[in-house]
Every structure is written in C-alpha cells, then in structure tokens.
Amino acid sequence: MQRPLVTFVLGTRPEAIKLSPLIIAFKASEKVQTRVILTGQHIEMVTQVTNIFNIKEDFNLNLMQHGQSLTFITNSILNGLDAEFSKNKPQFILVQGDTTTAFAGALAAFYKNIPIGHVEAGLRTGSLDNPFPEEANRRLISQISTLHFAPTKNAYLNLINSGINKENIQITGNTVVDALKIIAEKDLKNKCNEIYSGGDYLILLTVHRRENWGENLKNIIIAIKKIVQFHTNISIVLPMHKNKIVRDILKNELGENPKVILTETLPYDQLISVMKKSYFIITDSGGIQEEAPTLAKPVLVIRETTERTESIEAKTSKLIGTNPDNIFKEVSELILNKTKYQKMAKAINPYGDGNSSKRILSHCLNFLKI
Structure with a gap:
C-alpha cells in the first residue's frame, strides 16, 4: 500500500520557522510521504531558516520579483500550485499562519479538492484591515480548511465564533516553541557577539x-x-x-x-x-x-x-x-x-510546551486513517 502524500506549502521566513519542526516530525514518520514546496515569496530569508533545520525543498516556484504586488503573488502561486498538484497530487496539505502564500496555497488545494490543515489557526484582531492583508487571509483560510490547529484556547474560541465545527479544531500549542527548543540545543554562545559584545x-x-x-x-x-x-x-x-x-x-x-x-x-x-x-x-x-x-x-x-x-x-x-x-x-x-x-x-509563556508538532502529526495521521 502506497503511503499518502502530505505536502507543505511555505514562502516566508515565519512560515519556515514554524513549519520546520513539523516537517522534521513528518519526515521522521514511516506512515507518510512528505513533499516541501517553496513559493519564493521570500527567497534568502527562507533558505536561511531551512538550512539551519537541514530541510531541503522538493520544488520552488521562484515567483519573487522586485516590487511584487499581492495580486501578482496570489496569481503566481495559484498557477504554480495548479501545475504542482496536477503532477504530484497530495492527500493532504499543510499551510501556516496568515501570509499570502498560506492563503493562495490553501485556495489552490481547495480548487483541487485536497484537504487542508491550517497550522496556527484562529488568530484574530477583530479588524479586517489591521493587519493588512493578514487578518483577511487567516479568516479566508479558516473557511476552506479541513483541520484547524489552534495554538491556544483563545484561538479555538475565535474559530468556534467563526462558525467552524469544533470537531475539526485541535488545540496544539504553537510550533514556534518547538523550533526554539531545537535551536536552543545548538551552541549559540558566539552568535550574538558577532553583532554586539558591548556593555550597554x-x-x-x-x-x-x-x-x-x-x-x-x-x-x-x-x-x-x-x-x-x-x-x-x-x-x-x-x-x-x-x-x-x-x-x-x-x-x-x-x-x-x-x-x-x-x-x-x-x-x-x-x-x-x-x-x-x-x-x-x-x-x-x-x-x-x-x-x-x-x-x-x-x-x-x-x-x-x-x-x-x-x-x-x-x-x-x-x-x-x-x-x-x-x-x-x-x-x-x-x-x-x-x-x-x-x-x-517572569510571566508564564502561554504558547505551548514544545510538543505541538507531535500533536499535529498525530491528528493528521488520524484524519488520514493510518
């Protein structure tokens, strides 16, 4: 029996940081195949991160242009992923957060009838244009996603108030804490001194x-x-x-x-x-x-x-x-x-314990019935 394909779509530095520990967890699983697609919304800033986590992309849309507009980014991702999903159709895709890459990636999957998992779902300011366009992006992604991975109880309640079925929402913590735990294990002693070693x-x-x-x-x-x-x-x-x-x-x-x-x-x-x-x-x-x-x-x-x-x-x-x-x-x-x-x-960190990736992997495997 062929293992189901799970595709990650990412294009910016924050997505790379927060999805890297999740990609590592999926790649370590013998139950799924994993494919990583970069859109190129950011280039150097993303590869800086993926190199640190030793993650190699399977394909890069390379869409970035000087002065690119939101319309250009969205259209380019939709066209690029339409071809990608036709060639390598996944059984599930994962997007993160509220970027134009996350929105267009989710929309491209929706058009292909591919189930969508939204990592860091449910964040809201209550003001549609602040921040712009992120608040609109995350609301729109919520409407077409299959599984919603809320980092906190507040995010969970936001999704409930948006009309999302609670059976499709899981509170997982935020994967950024997972990423920090991985980086914290590295020797960082001299990294700051390369920038600043003064006494102020x-x-x-x-x-x-x-x-x-x-x-x-x-x-x-x-x-x-x-x-x-x-x-x-x-x-x-x-x-x-x-x-x-x-x-x-x-x-x-x-x-x-x-x-x-x-x-x-x-x-x-x-x-x-x-x-x-x-x-x-x-x-x-x-x-x-x-x-x-x-x-x-x-x-x-x-x-x-x-x-x-x-x-x-x-x-x-x-x-x-x-x-x-x-x-x-x-x-x-x-x-x-x-x-x-x-x-x-000394305030308590409200964003998780560093095990968010394991929880998300488990929920995805349950959804895929494997």
Missing part, C-alpha cells in the same frame, strides 16, 4: 509590517532617537527587512547613530542568540511575541492591534502603538522600573 543594556528592535510603513515608521524612528539620546546606557540592534520601503528610511535616519546597530536580516539562530542577550524587545512581529516569553524577555508591541492576545493577557507583552511619546514612555518604564520589568520577564 541591549534592546532588540524589529519593524517591517505593512501597517508600519510611512508615517508610523517615521514616528518609531523619532522615538528611537529620543530613547538612545536620553538613556545613554542603551544600545539597540535593528535587523533590517529586505524591503527597501523599510530599510532605506532606517539607513537614512539611523545609519550614523552610534547607539543603533543596523544589520542585515539575521539568520534565525543568530536572531535567537541576540534575543537571549537582549534586556527586552520592541517589535511589530507576531512571531517574536510568541518566542520572547520562552526566553523570559518582555516585549513592547509597536502596533495598534495584535492577534497574539494571549501574551497581552499573560503580561509577557504590552501593546503600545506607534506614537513616539508613548513609545519613549513605555521603554523608559521598562528600563527604570525593575519591578515592572520582572513581572513581565
């Missing part, structure tokens, strides 16, 4: 999301300049996203500031090393909101909304928006108020 308090800052382009980014930069001018014992490491809309203004405004260390996008293991050395983190990243509690690092979220409500409720992170005065106030409080800092650092 170190803050990691990441900013890249579409809703923070333009005026919001300018406001964040105003706050950063004020922070490093006022708090002379602080240095900031800022890995720059590949998107020129973000990196050009960061270089122009912060490139000559001795207290701000601009770097290229960091390989995942090096990013984790910097996170471990950081005093706390300022970010608009969803993944870092999940990773930081595992490392006992407080997070200030420079967004107006977040779908990671569990970390807000657990007080491991705080939503502070992009007003420069408010960013300065919140950062200063964490630097100066040790009691507040310790409460955030």
